[in-house]
Structures are given as C-alpha cells and as structure tokens.
Amino acid sequence: xxxxxxxxxxxxxxxxxxGGVAALPLTTAGLKVTALEAGxxxxxxxxxxxxxxxxxxxxxxxxxxxxxxIPVHRPNASAPDSPRQSVHPMMNAVGGTSLHYWGLSFRLNxxxxxxxxxxxxxxxxxxxxxGSTVEDWPFDLAELxxxxxxxEYALGISGQAGNIRGKIDARGNIFEGPRQRAYPMPxxxxxxxxxxxxxxxxRLEWHPFPGSAAVNSEPYENRAACVYHGxxxxxxxxxxxxxxxxxxxxxxxxxxxxxxxxxxxxVTEISVNGDSAVNxxxxxxxxxxxxxxxxxxxxxxxxxENVRTLLLSKSKAYPNGLSNNHxxxxxxxxxxxxxxxxxALFPSSLNTWYGLPAQGIAVDNWADDNFDHAELDFIGxxxxxxYTERHPIAAAKMNTFGRAPRWGSRWKAFIKxxxxxxxxxxxxxxxxPYEDNYLDLHPTVRDPLGFPVCRITADFKDNEKRxxxxxxxxxxxxxxxxxxxxxxRQSIGTMGPTTHAYGGTRMGDDxxxxxxxxxxxxxxxxxxxxxxxxxMGTSGAHNPTLTAQAxxxxxxxxxxxxxxxxxx
Amino acid sequence: xxxxxETPRHNVSRRExxxxxxxxxxxxxxxxxxxxxxxxQESFETLTxxxxxxxxxxxxxxxxxDENGPGxxxxxxxxxxxxxxxxxxxxxxxxxxxxxAAVDALARRTKNATxxxxxxxEQDDILQEMESGHAAGFxxxxxxxxxxxxxHTLEGTFCDPHYGGNAGFIGWDLIGYPGIRIAVTAxxxxxxxxxxxxxxxxxxxxxxxxxVLRRGR
Numbered sequence: 001x002x003x004x005x006x007x008x009x010x011x012x013x014x015x016x017x018x019g020g021v022a023a024l025p026l027t028t029a030g031l032k033v034t035a036l037e038a039g040x041x042x043x044x045x046x047x048x049x050x051x052x053x054x055x056x057x058x059x060x061x062x063x064x065x066x067x068x069x070i071p072v073h074r075p076n077a078s079a080p081d082s083p084r085q086s087v088h089p090m091m092n093a094v095g096g097t098s099l100h101y102w103g104l105s106f107r108l109n110x111x112x113x114x115x116x117x118x119x120x121x122x123x124x125x126x127x128x129x130x131g132s133t134v135e136d137w138p139f140d141l142a143e144l145x146x147x148x149x150x151x152e153y154a155l156g157i158s159g160q161a162g163n164i165r166g167k168i169d170a171r172g173n174i175f176e177g178p179r180q181r182a183y184p185m186p187x188x189x190x191x192x193x194x195x196x197x198x199x200x201x202x203r204l205e206w207h208p209f210p211g212s213a214a215v216n217s218e219p220y221e222n223r224a225a226c227v228y229h230g231x232x233x234x235x236x237x238x239x240x241x242x243x244x245x246x247x248x249x250x251x252x253x254x255x256x257x258x259x260x261x262x263x264x265x266x267v268t269e270i271s272v273n274g275d276s277a278v279n280x281x282x283x284x285x286x287x288x289x290x291x292x293x294x295x296x297x298x299x300x301x302x303x304x305e306n307v308r309t310l311l312l313s314k315s316k317a318y319p320n321g322l323s324n325n326h327x328x329x330x331x332x333x334x335x336x337x338x339x340x341x342x343x344a345l346f347p348s349s350l351n352t353w354y355g356l357p358a359q360g361i362a363v364d365n366w367a368d369d370n371f372d373h374a375e376l377d378f379i380g381x382x383x384x385x386x387y388t389e390r391h392p393i394a395a396a397k398m399n400t401f402g403r404a405p406r407w408g409s410r411w412k413a414f415i416k417x418x419x420x421x422x423x424x425x426x427x428x429x430x431x432x433p434y435e436d437n438y439l440d441l442h443p444t445v446r447d448p449l450g451f452p453v454c455r456i457t458a459d460f461k462d463n464e465k466r467x468x469x470x471x472x473x474x475x476x477x478x479x480x481x482x483x484x485x486x487x488x489r490q491s492i493g494t495m496g497p498t499t500h501a502y503g504g505t506r507m508g509d510d511x512x513x514x515x516x517x518x519x520x521x522x523x524x525x526x527x528x529x530x531x532x533x534x535x536m537g538t539s540g541a542h543n544p545t546l547t548a549q550a551x552x553x554x555x556x557x558x559x560x561x562x563x564x565x566x567x568x
Numbered sequence: 569x570x571x572x573x574e575t576p577r578h579n580v581s582r583r584e585x586x587x588x589x590x591x592x593x594x595x596x597x598x599x600x601x602x603x604x605x606x607x608x609q610e611s612f613e614t615l616t617x618x619x620x621x622x623x624x625x626x627x628x629x630x631x632x633x634d635e636n637g638p639g640x641x642x643x644x645x646x647x648x649x650x651x652x653x654x655x656x657x658x659x660x661x662x663x664x665x666x667x668x669a670a671v672d673a674l675a676r677r678t679k680n681a682t683x684x685x686x687x688x689x690e691q692d693d694i695l696q697e698m699e700s701g702h703a704a705g706f707x708x709x710x711x712x713x714x715x716x717x718x719x720h721t722l723e724g725t726f727c728d729p730h731y732g733g734n735a736g737f738i739g740w741d742l743i744g745y746p747g748i749r750i751a752v753t754a755x756x757x758x759x760x761x762x763x764x765x766x767x768x769x770x771x772x773x774x775x776x777x778x779x780v781l782r783r784g785r
Contacts, residue, residue: 048776049748052727057656192759227751238750238775351759353745354752388757392726392734392745397719406699407630407718408692412742416636419743 002282002289008034008260009567010559011281011294013267013309016096017545018531018552019300020245023253024154025553029560032258034292036265036283038065039092042099042246047236051391054100054234058087065092065266069447071304071454073496076436082496084445089499090302094261095246097302097499098545099236102357103214103243105157105546106383107148110177111368112540113137115432118369119379127379129463132432133332135537138509138518141177147550147557149180154252155549156220156243158185159212173209175364185217188226188359193350193423197361197386200482206365211385213358214243214546223247230389232356265290268449270297270313270322270528278322278528284449295567296559300531300552303333303501304454307439307534310505310515312451323522328515329505330440332433333458336500336539337382339493340468342425344479345401345486349420353395355388357426366474367541368430378463380430382471383541384478386423395419401486425475428500429467431460431539437495439504458495468492500533500544507535507551520555527566529555612647614654614661618682619668623649625684626671627721629691638738645724648733652720660716667713670705671698730769730778737767748773 010026012019015037026033042060053059061067066088073082090097111118117136119127128134151157161182162172187210190198194210201208215232216225226241240247253259266284271291273279280293299306310329311321321329363384364370373379396415399422400406404414437458445453460468476487508514511523516535522528531552533544540547559566612620624646631640640646653661671694675683679690686694697703701711724733726740728748734740740747747766749756750773756763770776 045775045777048770048773048778049750050728050730050770050776052723052731056723056727189754191754191757192761193757196759228757229749229752231748349744349759349762351757351761353763354749354756392740392743393723395743395745396722396726396739407695409632409634409636412631412634412636412639416742416744419745 002291004291005293007293007295008032009294010034010296010298011036011292012298012300013270013281014038014096014299014301014305015094015245015250015261016300016302017098017101017245018548019298020095020098020250021151021154021549022298022300022531022552022556023259024249025150025556025560027253027256027258030258031560031563032260033253034260034262034294036262036267036281036292037092037094038264038266039094039096040263041094042236044236044238044240047238049229049231049235049238051231051393054231055391056393059100059234060091060093061087064088066090069305069308069453071439071456071497072442072445073456073458073494075457075459075494077457082494085497089497093246094250094263095244098214098244099242099246100234101499101545102233102543104358104385104543105152105159105212105214106362106542107176107179108141108540108542108547109175109364109368109370110141112538113140115379115538122369123373123379127373129379129432129461131434131436131461132463133435133513134432135508135510135513137537138507144547144550144554145177145179147554148546150553151546151549153184155214155245155248156185156216156223157183157212157214157546158187158217159183160187160210162209170207171209173362173364174207175367175370183212185220187211188213188215188217188356190361191352191355191359191388193352193388194359194361194386197478197482200478201361201363204478204481206363206478208361208363211358211360211362211387215356215358216241216243221248226356228355228359230354230356230391232358233389267301267309268312268451270299270309272315272317272322272525274317276317276525278525296527296529298529298531298555303504303532303534304439304456304497306530306532307504308441308454311441318524323505323515323524323528325524326512328513330438332503332506332537333437333439333456334431334433334502334539335458335495335498336502336544337429337431337460337464337468337492338426338498338500339491340429340472341427341490342472342475342479343399343401343488343490344423344425344484345418346421346423346483347485350423351420352388352390352423353420357387357389359389360385360387363478364541366471376470378466378470380432380463380467381541382427382429382467384471384475385426385428387426390420398422399488401488403486425479427468427471427475428539428541428543429464429471430541431464433503433506433537434461456495456497460492460495465492500539502533502536502539502544505530505534506537508537519558520551521558521566529559531555612650615650615664618672619664620646620650621684622668622672622682623664623717625691626695626717627724629688629695630718630721631725637742640721640725642735643725643733643738644735645721645733648724648727648731649720651732657720663713663716666707667716670710670713673705674703728769728771730771737765741765
C-alpha cells in the first residue's frame with residue numbers, strides 16, 4: 001500500500017530544466033506545487049574541475065536513476081539493438097541537466113515553426129522528404145516570443161540581440177526573429193581563437209555572432225559572473241554563474257513558500273480517476289511507495305522518460321498507456337543531427353584550454369531556410385558553432401589528421417606540438433520526424449524495478465545526410481579561411497540516446513497526430529500537461545533547452561489563466 | 569600538492585628517479601628510462617605481478633620515454649590502470665586478465681619470451697599486430713584490447729593526479745596544458761599567450777568534495 005499524501009494543486013514530475021521553470025510562474029500565481037525529483041540537491045562543492053570524473057566516466061554516475069534506464073537504440077525495426085551506452089546523456093538532480101549542460105540558449109528561428117508550410121509555399125509539396133510526418137507548429141515564433149523573454153530574464157541569459165522589434169543589429173544574429181528587448185546581459189567575452197574565426201567568417205561575407213548562453217557574463221541577481229575556468233561541459237558551476245534552474249527559477253519559486261521539493265523520488269506511474277482525468281502520481285522513496293494526489297500533473301522528465309512514463313501508466317481508460325488512445329505516444333521522434341562535425345588542424349596554438357563551450361562564434365547563414373534551396377536536394381540546414389574549452393585527456397586523444405601514428409614516439413612528438421592546435425565544431429542540422437523513427441518500450445531490457453526501458457528506433461534519412469554534408473562543406477570552408485592546414489569530416493553517427501531528443505509527445509491541434517494540444521495539455525487527459533522537447537515537432541538548427549523552457553512557461557501561464565477549467 | 573602517490577610503499581630509488589625526471593628539463597632524460605629499465609617491483613593493488621610487468625611494458629611503448637621527455641612509465645599510467653581496475657574500471661578486470669595473458673602468449677609463441685622481456689622493436693611489432701586486429705588469441709579481437717589499453721593509458725597519463733596517474737604532471741606538461749585554474753583572465757585566452765603552468769589537482773582546492781551525491785536537504 002502506498003502512503004497517501006495530502007492533495008496538492010500541481011505535481012511536477014522532474015524538477016529539471018523545464019519543470020524548474022514552470023514552478024516559478026505557478027507558485028508566483030499562488031498555486032501549491034509539489035515537485036518530485038529523482039536526484040538530490042547538489043552544491044558548488046560538488047562541481048570539481050575533474051575531466052576524468054565529469055567527461056570520461058560520465059559524472060554523476062552513482063545513484064543516478066537515469067543510468068539504470070538508459071534507452072536502447074536500433075536503427076530500424078528489423079535491425080538488432082545497437083551496443084547500449086554506459087552512461088545516460090542526462091542527469092538527475094534538482095536542476096537536472098541544466099546543471100552540467102553547455103548552456104547554449106538560442107531561440108529558434110521563425111522558419112522552424114513553419115517548416116512544412118514554408119517548404120510547400122517556396123519550393124512545392126514534393127520537397128517535403130518522403131516518409132516525413134513533419135507538421136507546422138500550431139503557432140508561430142511571435143506567439144512564443146513573450147515566453148522566451150520571460151525565461152531569458154528569469155534564468156539569466158547572456159547574448160547579443162540581432163533583431164529588436166524588427167531593427168536588425170549586425171552584431172547579433174541577423175536571421176533571428178524579432179525580440180521585444182535585448183538580452184538581460186551582454187554576450188560572454190571573446191578570445192583570440194573566437195576573434196580569429198569571426199574575422200574569417202566576415203571575410204566570407206557571412207554574419208558571425210556570439211552565442212547566447214545560460215551563463216552570466218556579468219553579475220546577475222546576486223550570482224557571480226563566469227570565470228571561464230574550462231570545466232563547464234558536463235560540469236556544474238563552482239561560482240554559480242551557470243543559470244541552471246537550480247540557482248535561478250527554483251530558488252525564486254521556493255521563496256514563495258509554495259514549492260515543495262521532494263528529492264530521490266522515483267516516479268513509477270501517473271494514475272487516472274476512472275474517467276479520462278489524471279488524479280496523482282505514485283513514486284518510490286526510501287523503499288516505500290507514496291501516492292501524491294494532485295489536481296493537475298505536469299510531466300517534465302525528459303523526452304525518453306516522458307514517453308516511458310506515459311506508456312507504463314496503463315489503466316482502463318488508457319489501456320495502451322496514458323494519453324495514448326490515438327497511438328501517438330512515442331511517434332514523431334527525432335534526435336538532433338549533431339554528428340558529422342568537422343575537425344581542423346591549425347599551424348599554431350589556439351590557446352583554447354580555458355573558456356567554455358558556450359563561449360564561441362556562431363554562423364546562421366546556412367541554417368534553416370536562410371539560403372535558397374531551389375537547386376539543392378534537401379531542405380533545412382545547420383548552425384555552425386566553434387567554441388573554447390579543451391581538457392587534457394581529450395586533447396591527447398586528438399585525431400592525428402593522417403600525420404602521425406596513434407602511439408609511440410612519433411605520436412608523442414605530434415601531440416606535444418599539436419594538442420592545442422586543433423579544434424572541433426558543433427554543427428546542429430535540421431532533423432525531421434519520420435513515420436518509422438519512434439520510441440516505444442523495449443520488449444526485454446528492464447530497469448531494476450522490472451519496468452521496460454525506452455527503445456529508440458531511428459536512423460538518419462537522406463535529407464539529414466545531405467544537409468550534414470552541405471554543412472560540413474561550409475565548416476571546412478570557414479576553417480580554411482581562418483588558416484587551418486587540415487580538416488577531417490566526422491561521421492554522422494547513429495540516432496542513439498542524446499541530449500537533443502525531440503518528439504514522442506508532439507504538440508499540435510490535431511489529436512490524431514499529436515499527443516498534446518497547442519498549450520501543452522493532453523488531447524485525452526485534460527489535466528495532464530507535458531513539458532520538454534518531447535512536445536516539439538521540429539528541431540531547428542539550435543539547442544532545444546531555451547525553447548523547451550519558453551514552452552514550459554507558456555503551458556504554466558495557460559494553466560494559471562484556466563485553472564478552474566483544467567483543475568476541475 | 570598531491571602528485572597522486574597514494575600508495576605508501578614506494579621504494580626510495582624509484583622515487584628518487586622520478587624526482588630527477590621531474591626536476592630535469594624535459595630534454596634531459598636519464599639513460600635508465602630510455603632503455604626502459606624500470607621495474608614492476610612496487611606492489612600493485614589489483615593486477616598480479618606478471619600482469620603488471622606486461623602492462624608496464626605495454627604502456628612504456630605506447631607513450632615512450634624518449635627525446636621528448638618522460639612518458640607513461642613515469643606518469644605511472646600502469647598504476648592508474650591497476651587502481652582503476654579495482655574501482656571505476658572494475659567491469660574491465662576480466663578483459664585485462666584475458667588480454668594481458670593473450671599478449672604474453674603471443675609473445676612466447678612468436679618471439680619465445682614474455683612481452684616484458686622483448687626488445688622495444690619486438691614489442692612494437694606485437695602492438696602493431698594487435699592494433700590491426702589480426703593478432704591471434706584475443707576475444708573478441710586484438711584491436712579491441714589494444715584500444716582498451718591505449719584509452720586507459722591516455723587516461724593514466726593525462727588525468728588529474730588524484731587518480732594516481734599523470735605523476736609529477738608529466739602528461740600535462742608534455743602537451744602544454746597550463747593546469748587547473750579557479751578563474752581565468754582574458755589574457756589567459758589570447759593567441760600567442762602561454763599561461764604559466766600550474767601543478768595542482770582539482771582536489772588540492774579545498775572547496776571541492778571528492779564524493780558526489782549526498783542526501784537531499
């Protein structure tokens with residue numbers, strides 16, 4: 001028998017990057033919120049600058065719920081499972097993966113909301129790739145803009161605006177949609193290397209701009225500015241400069257006195273009343289099941305766990321999993337096409353040991369539909385990103401660019417000279433949903449409680465491969481213009497578990513093809529909201545987190561405005 | 569400062585040798601290191617002495633002690649691997665047992681001596697064969713074990729000394745990594761600048777705890 005707890009207004013499952021945002025407007029509006037988090041609180045003392053622990057062994061590893069339920073990938077329904085990853089790409093803690101992510105916080109561009117419609121209009125319906133289930137979002141960028149703005153200011157995002165109310169500023173991204181005001185902080189400072197790359201981009205007549213980041217470029221709301229020490233990737237911030245929800249929106253929500261945080265709560269099921277509405281959440285803590293009744297449930301774990309939790313929550317009303325009577329849970333899955341990078345070797349040291357992956361230079365000239373695709377054989381494109389932060393083990397593991405063997409004295413001489421002369425690039429390319437890319441439950445692989453783990457069936461299609469190749473050409477061109485002496489193209493890889501996973505509970509007006517409505521609430525269970533990139537139907541060419549956070553805020557705002565209807 | 573020398577049983581002469589390497593300029597290397605005349609006499613925590621001798625000989629060829637200074641031997645990469653096999657790399661312990669035995673069996677079969685007793689060129693021949701994946705006697709294949717050892721040797725040579733490798737910051741100095749700084753200035757990130765190397769483990773900074781994930785508050 002589960003311990004039955006006192007009813008709360010809203011229960012949020014997962015207090016991470018999106019749950020941690022939604023908690024703020026809800027508690028500010030006077031609602032009582034209980035947040036169930038699988039991880040614990042972490043403090044600045046936990047964030048040691050330790051490459052082996054953070055980046056090689058996959059920190060934090062022990063006691064992580066996520067690491068006991070790592071999704072299993074296979075490229076297609078008739079292929080065997082791929083080797084299983086040993087570490088989950090996401091982490092459990094208050095603040096979730098916003099603790100140790102790169103923090104790149106771009107908005108999506110206007111085209112990303114209208115991929116299907118704009119492609120038909122500009123190039124004809126035949127240009128939408130065969131088998132793709134892409135739909136336009138139910139609203140455009142302008143509709144989401146106020147919530148981007150709320151999130152940017154509540155979290156603390158640094159960056160350079162490129163378009164304020166239609167006025168273009170060439171220091172920022174000239175391709176971005178209109179924003180109502182500047183970022184709350186200026187961009188992170190540049191370095192010798194980023195200046196070198198920005199100059200090269202300008203010579204190519206491209207439009208380089210500094211990244212926008214959930215990292216303080218100057219003190220913000222009593223938190224320190226970034227100290228650029230070089231352990232940001234998969235490392236939390238020891239001075240509190242990274243604007244994770246754990247140090248920004250969650251403490252603000254706690255200050256209202258209406259946020260109850262339950263850590264080490266392992267949620268196993270969302271239950272229903274008997275009719276279509278949900279009535280609470282069951283979780284395991286300290287070896288005992290608890291039932292938390294709530295008027296509204298917001299599911300905010302991560303794409304894989306959002307889908308898995310729904311599929312595991314079976315009832316008379318939902319025999320195939322919660323909110324899955326239309327068979328859409330797990331469908332329209334995509335993971336961002338971020339493989340297929342380019343490595344470059346330069347003739348002298350780049351001095352990129354320090355800094356952070358959010359300190360860099362972006363180019364959007366080849367993203368989305370910012371260039372003419374009439375003569376091309378794909379739609380979409382990619383953001384080009386170069387950045388700082390180099391760790392010694394990764395530096396020594398460098399690609400040898402065909403100039404040395406991989407060990408021995410000649411290799412040693414090569415890395416002694418070259419360890420700081422190479423760099424990678426992060427190329428986020430348009431990825432579309434397809435009929436045969438989906439998530440479901442694995443038939444045999446189970447977590448320690450005996451529940452099946454999530455299974456990913458997905459592979460890159462021709463459109464993604466062609467876009468990747470095109471974007472790699474552009475990146476090679478950029479590196480060579482900047483003085484590189486050698487480049488290497490990396491393979492596109494597989495669509496295994498990733499930090500950029502979208503879909504599975506897609507948002508749209510049509511209940512036959514989408515799990516949640518335009519507000520993020522289930523088409524079937526009216527008091528169940530779903531937060532995270534699992535509601536996104538397109539990837540765009542930029543990191544998902546800020547968009548997922550803006551959507552979470554919007555869902556929370558809708559709930560507040562319609563509390564009586566949704567909660568009854 | 570830690571240099572990762574947690575085991576209390578160092579023999580003095582080795583310690584002295586290490587010190588000479590660390591203090592000496594990178595270009596001056598004692599002849600004893602160049603000839604690979606190191607011993608596996610120190611006690612290992614996880615590996616048998618035969619396994620340790622083979623592993624030490626392998627890492628010495630992967631990152632040799634040469635005109636570019638000390639290598640994996642002086643960085644104590646084998647000791648890093650040994651300790652990790654009882655800890656974070658414990659799932660790999662069986663692979664090492666089988667792999668190191670296969671290396672010695674291959675050496676005996678083709679060169680009539682254990683791997684550690686072969687001349688450097690003969691050792692390189694065997695490692696190349698392993699790297700190619702064509703060496704017999706390995707499961708599933710020799711390149712898999714080769715990559716395993718290479719990866720862990722790199723970790724043991726370039727990791728934070730807290731883990732028992734990168735002794736004397738040999739690895740970081742080799743590639744010019746300027747070390748862990750708690751805060752970094754704009755000058756530290758300019759082209760043409762070489763920040764002064766700092767020799768500190770992350771855990772020399774008292775602000776950081778080694779264990780993560782305490783109970784929630």
